Amino acid sequence: MSATPTPNAVIVEEAIEFTLDELGRATRTSTRWLVTLVDEGVIAPTQRSGAPMQWRFSGDALRRARQAARLARDFELDLHGVALAMDLLQQIERLKQRLAAAGVRD
Amino acid sequence: MWFAATLPTSPAPSAVMEFKDYYAALGVDRTATPDEIKRAYRQLARKYHPDVSQEPDAEARFKEVGEAYEVLKDAEKRAAYDEAGRRWSQRGAGAEPPPGWDAGFEFSGADFGEAMAGDEADYSDFFEALFGRHMRGARASARAARGDGRAAGTMHAMRGEDHHAKIDIELEDAYRGAQRTLTLRMPVADGQGQVHLQQRQVEVTIPPGIRAGQHLRLAGQGGAGFNGGPAGDLYLEVAFKPHRHYRVDGRDVTLELPVAPWEAALGAAVVVPVPNGPVELQIPAGSKAGRRMRLRGKGLPGPTPGDFYVVLQVVLPPADSDAAQAAYRALQQSAGTFNPRAELEAQR
Numbered sequence: 001m002s003a004t005p006t007p008n009a010v011i012v013e014e015a016i017e018f019t020l021d022e023l024g025r026a027t028r029t030s031t032r033w034l035v036t037l038v039d040e041g042v043i044a045p046t047q048r049s050g051a052p053m054q055w056r057f058s059g060d061a062l063r064r065a066r067q068a069a070r071l072a073r074d075f076e077l078d079l080h081g082v083a084l085a086m087d088l089l090q091q092i093e094r095l096k097q098r099l100a101a102a103g104v105r106d
Numbered sequence: 107m108w109f110a111a112t113l114p115t116s117p118a119p120s121a122v123m124e125f126k127d128y129y130a131a132l133g134v135d136r137t138a139t140p141d142e143i144k145r146a147y148r149q150l151a152r153k154y155h156p157d158v159s160q161e162p163d164a165e166a167r168f169k170e171v172g173e174a175y176e177v178l179k180d181a182e183k184r185a186a187y188d189e190a191g192r193r194w195s196q197r198g199a200g201a202e203p204p205p206g207w208d209a210g211f212e213f214s215g216a217d218f219g220e221a222m223a224g225d226e227a228d229y230s231d232f233f234e235a236l237f238g239r240h241m242r243g244a245r246a247s248a249r250a251a252r253g254d255g256r257a258a259g260t261m262h263a264m265r266g267e268d269h270h271a272k273i274d275i276e277l278e279d280a281y282r283g284a285q286r287t288l289t290l291r292m293p294v295a296d297g298q299g300q301v302h303l304q305q306r307q308v309e310v311t312i313p314p315g316i317r318a319g320q321h322l323r324l325a326g327q328g329g330a331g332f333n334g335g336p337a338g339d340l341y342l343e344v345a346f347k348p349h350r351h352y353r354v355d356g357r358d359v360t361l362e363l364p365v366a367p368w369e370a371a372l373g374a375a376v377v378v379p380v381p382n383g384p385v386e387l388q389i390p391a392g393s394k395a396g397r398r399m400r401l402r403g404k405g406l407p408g409p410t411p412g413d414f415y416v417v418l419q420v421v422l423p424p425a426d427s428d429a430a431q432a433a434y435r436a437l438q439q440s441a442g443t444f445n446p447r448a449e450l451e452a453q454r
Contacts, residue, residue: 008325009311009312009313009322009323009342010313010323011313011315011321011322012322013320013321014320016323025267025268025338026268028267028268059321062341063321063343067157074151074155074168075151075155097355101355
């Protein structure tokens, strides 16, 4: 099969805003579950006024929602466990960056 | 899914189906209880899950473990798998699986975890043969239940699913942008409704300024639509291949730059290899080892371009000749009362 050119590769975190539906499709999760993620503070719409269908999420929500889904499924965690795990993982990531910046090899 | 982004094609999948030993993957007996299976899975998940694991090859190991648990944790799937195993073992000495080994299984209540499942191509060919059709049926029902399109089995057009993959790129690609050809394995149904994983090539334009961890969206490159519906999108998670010399933090790039002692002490003009072209840098006289110097805006491009940092690493020429040793002794003489450990001694 010949390759199809794709000039339309867009950086999600910089150029894309998701509706709840679009985020659900991209992460293969239900909008109901995504709303519980918002309630738990794992992802946050850019503005929370109005009904969930009016919420808009920045591109960064894609990565966080996918990670939350992965942790919930693979570790069989409830939402609180997922939120805690993500906070800890984020801290670890920051620490790794600080170590790398200080020249410490992993 | 991991793809070697620089290769035009991947090797074709093996023609002979391998029977996957899920019990061995979890390290349990064939008579293990559901509790034992769950316990084994949980320990292995903590050990090999890519989000938390330090092990090499964690992603591949976790795929094995996850797929084994997916089958063995559910009574119906486990029963089907055990039966398939019995049929398979009756094939005799041949390498080919016996015909019909994977047929005739129905799953009424089996849970395919469709609410939060990974991509279909994450599963092995073996899993696909045994459970693929049922998994897709369950997912279609789940999508309908989520309100995404109409009920499964109707003639209404439905959007294809979004797919995800990972792509490793060179740091230089992120500086200048690049064209890469990806090979993807997608489940494709033939005329008889038999599904196999087919390879498809997609050309991706990597935009300059992309950062590690960001995603690219390729509209319409995901799963095919149903009944004339539009195709889904393809999301690519970008990672940088570890670089021999540069460290990357967001858009900032750091290089440890070796310099000679006289370059640091007396100052010098040196050429710094920056990914998008060498830059001449004036090292000020009296520079200490470890000094950080910033080349503003020479990091990854972007709305606010990153910076390029140079960290001076003083490298001593070896004292391996009479002349070199004499030079070091002369330096020692001229240093007089210089004490590099003055601060340490003052603490006593």
